[in-house]
Amino acid sequence: MRQLINIDVPELDAALAFYTRAFGLHVGRRLGADVVELLGGNAPVYLLRKPEGSPAAGEETRRYARHWSPVHLDVAVDDLDAALASALAAGARQEGAIRAANWGRIVTIADPFGHGWCLLQFLGRGYDEIAGPAAGSPAGSPAGSAA
Structure with a gap:
């Protein structure tokens, strides 16, 4: 695929x-x-x-005001602050503060055409941090850290 x-x-x-x-x-x-x-x-x-205004899906027509969709695109970046600055300089709008999670950092933006995007910076094991300790790591010890 x-x-x-x-x-x-x-x-x-x-x-x-x-x-x-x-x-x-x-x-x-x-x-x-x-x-x-x-x-x-x-x-x-x-x-x-x-x-x-052109035909979209079903009886909907296209509109380019900010809209919500259950499908959105994420852009994984190495430096969230630099990526956000580039997106804002290009015309994106930031939609909230940068948030931190155990897997990394995230910020939501909207492009000039109404589409929502998330900029992500993975830290540690990225999304695998959600799953718990890495195989072979002591509980509570981050994978790859010197204990």
Whole structure:
């Protein structure tokens, strides 16, 4: 299986400027006048120009005001503060404070097209911290630490 990320946007040039600046992606190729392939992450991102008000799913029409969806995209970064600064400089809006968890740090942002994103910085064993001690590690001792 191979994942592709498709993002509907009302203006292709504005979206291209945002995603390349905010996330460091680069143009792979243009596919006609309404599609741009961006590369640089684990999966290609396709920006699809779809006008506001055009048919979406079911009887819905596309709208680009901030909206909530149970599906969102996370961007795992090495330096959350630097990634957040880049996203904000490119036009994202921060939606709350940076939060810390045992697996790392997270902040929620919205892009200029209404889509929600999470920027994540994994620490320690990342999401494996949720599962408990690493196999072979004494309880309460972080994996890989000198005890």
